[in-house]
Amino acid sequence: NAGVMQNPRHLVRRRGQEARLRCSPMKGHSHVYWYRQLPEEGLKFMVYLQKENIIDESGMPKERFSAEFPKEGPSILRIQQVVRGDSAAYFCASSPTIGQGDNNSPLHFGNGTRLTVT
């Protein structure tokens, strides 16, 4: 059973370009979370999605950032017109059930996408 798959592992973009980060959850998982890790900081929650629904996007910047989790295919985190401050590691996590405190579903994380904006 493959784990959470994120691609690309490393992404370099120039200021003003678009970045697309992909996440395929573990098989059987229908809940996806995106987190951002900045240098010297912990992980910050960005968005929580279920298939075709955004459940909580309270951690997403209001502009330039969007996320989707279509019925078919991976979840996509999209950053438009990237700026240097967007440089970070972006982690996707998945769980099979609602909630992160459920006895049976700690979050399973991917290896992340490291975005560098030049």
Next chain:
Amino acid sequence: AQSVAQPEDQVNVAEGNPLTVKCTYSVSGNPYLFWYVQYPNRGLQFLLKYITGDNLVKGSYGFEAEFNKSQTSFHLKKPSALVSDSALYFCAVTPGNSGYSTLTFGKGTMLLVSP
């Protein structure tokens, strides 16, 4: 809003010695508490969790953590450290029994185990 504090940026310990990585939290209601470990250029791996029940929780790789409600702490421990335990450790909390919720992570503590 919930929060997690990991007061030490780095913990140094010699191999074979016991280790403790500290974590305190703030959350409304009963907490669900987690420890994750991150190796270089990797994602976070789940170590252990406290949901309810026994305050001493045992997890992967010989790690354990003790939930202390009065001190709002959830320190990670291991009786005998290994060099391979060197990594970045994150404590996380979410309110329990509130349906879905999102994990709030501490800033992480780098554990360095010397041979």
